[in-house]
Amino acid sequence: MQARFVSGAGLGLRRGLLAALQEDGASGADFLEVAPENWIGVGGRLGRQLRALSERRPLLCHGLSLNLGGFAPLDLDLLRAIKAFLDAHGVLGYSEHLSACADHGQLYDLMPLPFSEESVVRIAERVRIVQDVLERPLIIENVSAYAQLPGELDEASFVRAVLERADCQLLLDVNNLYVNSINFNFDAQAYIAALPSERIAYLHVAGHFDQAADLKIDTHGAPVIDPVWALLAHAYARHGVRPTLLERDFNFPPLAELYAELAQIRRLQGAAAGARRYGT
Structure with missing residues (x-):
């Protein structure tokens, strides 16, 4: 099932932006x-300010700490609190990150996963x-x-396998994809082509830091x-227009x-929609 819940261009709501967004109603x-x-x-x-903004603009949530890729039991108390907040x-x-962030303690960082069939099976069960x-x-x-951990799959194949086995949707972060394509020297357009269109719910874009010509750091700054x-x-041309959010932290x-x-x-x-409409 493909989510069609918002449209257009969105913005990540951070407390540093709250006053300005409150003043203009996130116009x-x-x-x-x-x-x-x-x-x-x-x-x-x-x-009260969050409530006022959520009543003026559709609201999505992007989680930080579910630890989908970890081995510790999922935090059911946190999940219930998140559900209450969403409701x-x-x-x-x-949405949540396809990563590990806690087993013996909260890391406050997103750690890479082994791109393996074993990981696919385990993570899909946690997603369910x-x-x-x-x-x-x-x-x-x-x-x-x-860094990359040992595994028999490439990243795109791993992501696709988790999506299919867990029957869930994808938040395609285009900046993360670009960063990894430089850091690990792969073809970003081929990665996009390998993704299932019907599972892409929305997209993220952001800025990053150039540590070196072959090392990009995802900072959102x-x-x-x-x-x-x-x-x-290119993602729009390949998969169609999707809602897209700008992150700035x-x-x-x-x-x-x-x-x-x-x-x-x-x-x-608009350009991608027009090109599809006229078959160009």
Whole structure:
């Protein structure tokens, strides 16, 4: 099942942007996305501001700490708290990272997984448990990485296998894909071609840091660069237009600059839709 829950260009809602977005009602964003772990149990002024924005713009959630790729039992208390948050705010979709982040303690980082058939089977079962508890589809995100673990599959084949076996959806992070294509020297367009169109729910774009010519660090602290915009356009051409969200976690510019990046997303969406309509 392909999610059709939002449209257009969205913005990640961070507390550093909250005041500005509250002031203008997030007028330049078609939807917003938050990490539920940062908001569960938050009341008072911040809670009221989040509620006001969620009543003006559709809201998605992007989780940080489910540890889908880990070995420790899933945190069912956290899952129930997330479900309550999603229900309370009318959240239209929930995504998480296809990575490990905790077994003997919360790492606050996203660790790579072995791209193996064994991992596919184990992670798919964990995804199914999450979907059963949340009573809604899970959307998994491809992650950036700086090391590769042994495994018989390439990344695209691994992601596709998890999607099919778990019967879940994909959040295609185009910047993560670009970063990994440089760090591990693979063809980003071939990766996109290998993905199942019907499972792509929405996309992310973001900026990154150039540590070296062959090492990119996914920071979400800079504007989106031209090669990532080009890869986003290619994803639309290959799979059709999908809702797309801009992530910015720090080094916040004036809101107008972020809205300008959202406008660029819409231009690419419009061009791709037009090309498909006229068969070009």
